[in-house]
Amino acid sequence: MSRKVAVLLISILIIVGALIAYRIIENQKNAEAQDAGRGKSADAKVYGIVAHGEPFSDYLSLTGSIEPNEIITLRSEISGIVEELNFQEGTTVNGGQILVRINDAELRAQLAQANTRNDLAAENERRAKLLLEKQAISQEEYDIASADYRTAQSQINVIEAQLSKTQVRAPFSGKVGLRDISKGSYITPTTDIAQLVNMNKVKLQFSIPEKYASRVRNGINVKFTVQEQADEFVATVYATEPAIDANTRTLRVRAIADNHNYILIPGTFANVVFPLETIEQGLLVPTEALVPIQNGKKLFVLKNGLAREILVETGGRTEADVLITKGISEGDTILTSGVMALREGSTVDVTLCSN
Known part of the structure; x- marks a missing residue:
């Protein structure tokens, strides 16, 4: 009796196990079928825009520096004691104005002596000429007297030239900086007196990559800003270096700007905006729409409800958009x-946004 019970129990367990296994297999099949159905029917939800032409100005953002229109370090041509200082630090002076006068007493004494010798030589030359006319002396003797007279005159010119060097004049109008000497100082031609800077105009110096060097022309206006100044300034290109710098592969450019109010200080850095070109109907797309690939960049375009890959070429950019120069047309839905999760031919549900 017990043997029959055991067989019965074993049979029941086998039947129950078979039923459980069957149900599990059926549930897995149903789940897979549902998942497959959902994968086929679900579309990727994305956003898009319709490309249309709009004005676009391409430019380069560069760094430069402000330089004075003219700048020199004032020095004396001769050595001596400073007798007069005719300028105040930080003030404006006129071109030709005497700034420093060096003691010239010794040179004036030499000039007086030379004038006396010149008078004597002139008298001797006059007498020799009269004697030559009377044939009382030879031509050679007259020539010696005449040469002495011309030599005396030349000596006066030399001393007068030295006297003019005792006055240090401003070569141009400008602002004098801090002086390094005082009245009574002994200075030499190597002694710095002060700096003289012409700031009515300032030079803007910057370098442009060689790729764009051919676009630099004299007369082009560039905009620039400096720190702590809200205003935007304009400078006009007037000169460039004749060759590309071999080390930096850039072309050095200079422009000039008005500075009558002395707002721009030489030596400060400037942020330069160099214009490249203006496109009347440029096609701009958001930066995030671009997908970088090995051979360049691509976009996804909506065609017949599917996402299609398009290889594109780009140009300039703004803070948020990129100019597309090749690959798309006006009216395409971008x-x-x-986009990083899309594949060629993916079905998409697109919500259009305004540009």
Whole structure:
């Protein structure tokens, strides 16, 4: 009796196990079928824009520096004691104005002596000429007297030239900086007196990559800003270096700007905006719409409800958009979000946004 019970129990367990296994297999099949159905029917939800032409100005953002229109370090041509200082530090002076006068007493004494010798030589030359006319002396003797007279005159010119060097004049109008000497100082031609700077105009110096060097022309206006100044300034290009710098592969450019109010201080850095070109109907797309690939960049475009890959070429950019120069046309719908997860031919549900 017990043997029959055991067989019965074993049979029941086998039947129950078979039923459980069957149900599990059926549930897995149903789940897979549902998942497959959902994968086929679900579309990727993305955002997009319709490309249309709009004005676009391409430019380069560069760094430069402000330089004075003219700048020199004032020095004396001769050595001596400073007798007069005719300028105040930080003030404006006129071109030709005497700034420093050096003691010239010794040179004036030499000039007086030379004038006396010149008078004597002139008298001797006059007498020799009269004697020559009377044939009382030879031509050679007259020539010696005449040469002495011309030598005396030359000596006066030399001393007068030295006297003019005792006055240090401003070569141009400008602002004098801090002086390094005082009245009574002994100075030499190597002694710095002060700096003289012409700041009515300032030079803007910057370098442009060689790729764009051919676009630099004299007369082009560039905009620039400096720190702690809200205003935007304009400078006009007037000169460039004749060759590209071999080390930096850039071309050095200079422009000039008005500075009558002395707002721009030489030596400060400047942020320069160099214009490249203006496109009347440029096609701009958001930066996030671009997908970098090995051979360049691509976009996804909506065609017949599917996402299609388009290889594109780019140009300039703004803070948020990129100019597309090749690959798309006006009126194309550009997919702008979720593009990293898209594949060629993916079905998409697109919500259009305004540009």
